[in-house]
Amino acid sequence: MKFAKSTLAGLTALSLSFSVSAAEKLNIYTWSESIDPSLIEKFEQETGIQVTLDGYTSNEDLLAKLKSGSSDYDLVMPSQHFVKIMIQEDLLKNINAKSLAAFKNLDPRWKGQWWDPNDEYSIAFAYGTASFAFNTNEYSGPGNSWKEFFEPEESLKGKIAAFSTPDEIIPAAQAYLGIDFCSEDSNEMKRVYQLLKKQKPYVAVYSSDNISSRLAGGEVAMHSWWDGDTMRARKDNKAPIIYAQPLEGLIGWLDALVVPKGSRNTENAKTFINWISQEANATTQYNYYGHSSGFIINARNAKHKPNNSPEIFPEVRVKFTQACSPVAQKLVDKVWTQLLL
Template sequence: MRSEIGMPLCNSLSKENSSMKHMKKLVLACVCSSLFTMTSSAAGKLNIYAWAESFDPDLIAQFESETGIDVTIDGFTSNEDLLAKLKSGSSDYDLVTPSQHFVKIMIQEQLLENIGARELPAYSNVDAKWQQQWWDPTGEYSVPFVYGTAGFTVNRDNYKGPATSWQEFFEPAAELKGKIAVFNTPDEIIPAAQIYLGVENCTEDSSEMKRVFDLLKKQKESVAVYSSDNINSRIASGEVYMHSWWDGDSMKARKEDNAPIEYAQPKEGLVGWLDSMVVPKGASNIDSAKTFINWMSEKEHATAEFNYYGHTPAVGIDDAQAVHKPESSPELFGSVPIIFSKACSPAAQKLVDKVWTQLLQ
């Protein structure tokens, strides 16, 4: 549509008196050509790598229609996959959505563009409690997007026991042998085990991490699969009775699919996360990425995204238009503590990697 805007102007100009001097014709032709080029090139591209099924397709279509920017989205299911993709240097993505501790890592490893985030219109919409946090203290690289928790969900048709402590998940009853599924990366499982055991997140104490390993090793006897994919079908069907999951995803399965499930509220606390919109180093379409960040951070669009995705936006929303309320969405409005994962030191991360590698051997 944009390339057509310049055409009528060129046609009308070509109808001028044929006695026009050659130079004037040339100038006008150049003007027409310039207008045509500007309007046709205004429509850009935007390649996004985001958490799987996170963006509302209708919102993306609306964004494309209003801006003329063509959007392509690929999905990932773990921060580790995203980090590996960026470190490989082979990605052509313009915008990605890592969690808070991985934003910190990516900044440290110079994997992100300095987009002057705090100067963008989007940043002024972000709740003050999320601005210039420890993962991006200067507010130059990231615009907070959505936040939530990682915990576990139970199938109430098959499991009638309590869902009020991590003990039920990490030290399961005999009836749960072979009926538990766990995320396939350590990013949220090890912090959850640390919360349960009272071990400091990102500890460099090997004896403390030995306690974490022993707990996970014992739990493994009851684990059917380590997987972050197809969680809905696995837990809703009763293939497993407990599954690692995220608050909003569990809520959507309960509401939209009538799945007989409950998101646990462990008294020890849930693992908190906050995803931000950032631009990878060397991105080809930085302006398009900034346009998207600003657009998605407007109240109307943030509300629509909340209604679709089921995770809480970091910017203000229209409460009257929000479909998820405390009375109908306990997954999002629990009362237990929320402990956000940190970016571990190399020494601490080495212990995490060691525990997870040995566990899955």
């Protein structure tokens, strides 16, 4: 009898441990190298949840993955306009973000925003800008206008690199030409196309990854880039790089944590969101990532301060990209397809 009991207990324990190991998983799909690996380790130790991390380099890639319906991700990190599109397209789970502990740690600026007005789906994670950065050994600047990037001087022929997707390049071109984002006017978009077409001979490569080595190594003199990434290359690798702050405006983005519809570990995803929002963790993440945090951080422990981080404390205005209507989106796609032919 005793034997039977202990066997039973053992079996129960075994089955429990099986069910636990089956449940305690979290598949995160984020921007490449965005989350501090030491934080992931700490999270796994503290909660026993096993994290699988996967990376993408464009919102478009993420949207295509989710649209295909075959992804098995529990937590993804689209930018604001894609959050809105994904909500519209019914790709996200309503996690009642307002009720999460993380919501209290959120910077009040990012509550009730247009992409998720009732704070149901998303929690702001990080925000920043897109512009271009240049290697001071190759180009002396001044780096205060999009003109330098779109209509470069002759010496920069074949020395410029741009992002591989239109997501931030076209808004930048629109900012330079004084055209509204998501314009539905095909004449205006024709001007955008002509500008980019004229720039193309100067462009060596359209790519959104390996930017750091390409720019710091002198393969190109000027590269589309994000604020925090430029700062990390400057601080960590001592690269001679300056982040341009065009007077026409920087292109703003905000990446938010959201849970895709097909997620099988939603509770673990919420646990992660709450955990990373805690002040100490958010501060560690801020110090690692170099982009401004969506959460309230501990200013005393923050490594990047206004006096040593001009990249993420810009002095020019920032224009956030928007979710375009189907008509505007088709024009954007047309510009980009024609450009790359």
